[in-house]
Amino acid sequence: MSDVSLESLPPAAHPPTQRYLPYLVGGVAAVAVVSWLLNTPEGILGKAGAIGYAICHRIDSHSLHIGNAQFPLCARCTGIYLGVLLGMVTLLALGRRRAGGMPRAPIFVALLAFIGLMGVDGVNSYLNFFPGLPRLYEPNNSLRVITGLLNGLALAGLMVPVFNQTLWADWEDRPVLGRWRELALLVGLAAIIAGLIFTDQVIFLYPLALLSVVGVLAILVALNTTILLIALKQENKARTPASAALPLLAGFTLAMLEIGAIDWLRYSVFHTWSGLPGLN
Numbered sequence: 001m002s003d004v005s006l007e008s009l010p011p012a013a014h015p016p017t018q019r020y021l022p023y024l025v026g027g028v029a030a031v032a033v034v035s036w037l038l039n040t041p042e043g044i045l046g047k048a049g050a051i052g053y054a055i056c057h058r059i060d061s062h063s064l065h066i067g068n069a070q071f072p073l074c075a076r077c078t079g080i081y082l083g084v085l086l087g088m089v090t091l092l093a094l095g096r097r098r099a100g101g102m103p104r105a106p107i108f109v110a111l112l113a114f115i116g117l118m119g120v121d122g123v124n125s126y127l128n129f130f131p132g133l134p135r136l137y138e139p140n141n142s143l144r145v146i147t148g149l150l151n152g153l154a155l156a157g158l159m160v161p162v163f164n165q166t167l168w169a170d171w172e173d174r175p176v177l178g179r180w181r182e183l184a185l186l187v188g189l190a191a192i193i194a195g196l197i198f199t200d201q202v203i204f205l206y207p208l209a210l211l212s213v214v215g216v217l218a219i220l221v222a223l224n225t226t227i228l229l230i231a232l233k234q235e236n237k238a239r240t241p242a243s244a245a246l247p248l249l250a251g252f253t254l255a256m257l258e259i260g261a262i263d264w265l266r267y268s269v270f271h272t273w274s275g276l277p278g279l280n
Helices: 016-038 044-053 075-093 105-129 139-167 178-196 202-231 241-270
Strands: 063-066 069-075 098-102 171-174
Touching: 016 241, 044 202, 044 241, 063 075, 063 098, 063 139, 063 202, 069 075, 069 098, 069 202, 075 105, 075 139, 075 202, 098 139, 105 139, 105 178, 139 178, 139 202, 178 202, 202 241
Parallel strands: 098 171
Antiparallel strands: 063 069
């Protein structure tokens, strides 16, 4: 008698947990999203601000504004997560959707320098909370945006290959960034985004504000999916977008649970959706 593989069995013969797992994960995701929507501020900016509330201090003086409305994230975090989203989308457009190699060494060093620049600017800005301490320069939101964008590009360049190595069965052993011109393209696009922000025009600010929280969700989903696959020993299983859908949905579900839990905890302590109190 010939052996019968699991793949040859009809769907009804698959283990029950395997058949019902997508519905279970989808149900948890729906409950998490609906519960979060019902318990967060009204309006698109209000919902976006509730995502930012989970990962950012949202200090008013350190944030950009659309008229009187505060951005969902502070200026630095706005730059970071716009940079992450820009990096991920651009790498996809460059055909690196399954590239699992780290950036080439010189570019890797440049990305680390981007992270270091934001670190220097962040420390210098933090010293502003302690009057009398010397600073390298006067901190401002423009520098927060610029250094945040560069840091976000670096995070995308380092996260994407790890994610691809974990998710895809047929990931490609080539650098996600292999040429200086590719890095120059990323930096050039980031400069355009910074320029649009600095125009202070609502037509640019509103969509960029919303895209910044899309960047938050993008990196949380990527990180959660990677961690879940490693923890459950399910790495390198996906071969098609359809087979990647369930791990990504699980990563999204966990992201919404994390955001909801942090929102609830922070609101329980401060009783406000505004930024941290008592800081300038």
